[in-house]
Amino acid sequence: xxxxxxxxxxxxxxxxxxxxxxxxxxxxxxxxxxxxxxxxxxxxxxxxxxxxxxxxxxxxxxxxxxxxxxxxxxxxxxxxxxxxxxxxxxxxxxxxxxxxxxxxxxxxxxxxxxxxxxxxxxxxxxxxxxxxxxxxxxxxxxxxxxxxxxxxxxxxxxxxxxxxxxxxxxxxxxxxxxxxxxxxxxxxxxxxxxxxxxxxxxxxxxxxxxxxxxxxxxxxxxxxxxxxxxxx
Numbered sequence: 001x002x003x004x005x006x007x008x009x010x011x012x013x014x015x016x017x018x019x020x021x022x023x024x025x026x027x028x029x030x031x032x033x034x035x036x037x038x039x040x041x042x043x044x045x046x047x048x049x050x051x052x053x054x055x056x057x058x059x060x061x062x063x064x065x066x067x068x069x070x071x072x073x074x075x076x077x078x079x080x081x082x083x084x085x086x087x088x089x090x091x092x093x094x095x096x097x098x099x100x101x102x103x104x105x106x107x108x109x110x111x112x113x114x115x116x117x118x119x120x121x122x123x124x125x126x127x128x129x130x131x132x133x134x135x136x137x138x139x140x141x142x143x144x145x146x147x148x149x150x151x152x153x154x155x156x157x158x159x160x161x162x163x164x165x166x167x168x169x170x171x172x173x174x175x176x177x178x179x180x181x182x183x184x185x186x187x188x189x190x191x192x193x194x195x196x197x198x199x200x201x202x203x204x205x206x207x208x209x210x211x212x213x214x215x216x217x218x219x220x221x222x223x224x225x226x227x228x229x230x231x232x
Contacts, residue, residue: 069145071121
């Protein structure tokens with residue numbers, strides 16, 4: 001009778017991923033600097049992933065108190081408990097305003113130009129629109145200004161954790177391990193194996209696309225065409 005494993009917790013530490021990436025480049029880690037440069041490339045690649053779209057495992061639900069007359073939230077009023085915690089936010093989605101009766105109201109995102117062109121930004125009412133200013137320490141602007149106390153609820157897309165110690169595991173779903181290894185191999189090839197750049201880049205892009213396709217919400221989509229009747 002065959003024997004099967006009873007575990008499903010396979011993962012790779014930073015040094016394991018580095019070794020895998022070097023081997024894909026036809027190389028071996030020979031010095032402390034090799035693994036140092038691999039970790040640096042890995043952190044750069046994780047930063048690049050933030051530019052590729054929504055990574056669902058990095059989304060955090062936030063609830064913040066919204067006092068009357070509030071027009072904007074920044075710093076710890078927006079996110080975290082330390083002064084620069086809000087710099088972790090890459091973007092925000094699905095902003096909800098909850099009143100004292102626990103009724104939830106959706107809001108819509110507007111552009112910077114739309115918000116700044118409002119003549120009176122202190123107009124009072126239940127906020128229905130928001131503009132997220134994506135500076136290093138971002139600010140969330142609300143319109144109209146809150147006419148009473150509310151609870152602000154939103155989902156924050158935050159940056160991924162750095163690699164840290166070589167014995168650490170990256171904080172990513174196991175589904176992204178092939179992509180992580182392939183991507184690091186491509187990054188290392190740019191520095192140490194230029195003859196393999198094109199091959200490793202294609203493998204990386206394919207692995208990332210497969211992982212990204214699985215990292216989404218599976219819901220039904222219904223499209224209804226809008227009827228336009230001239231002169232009516």
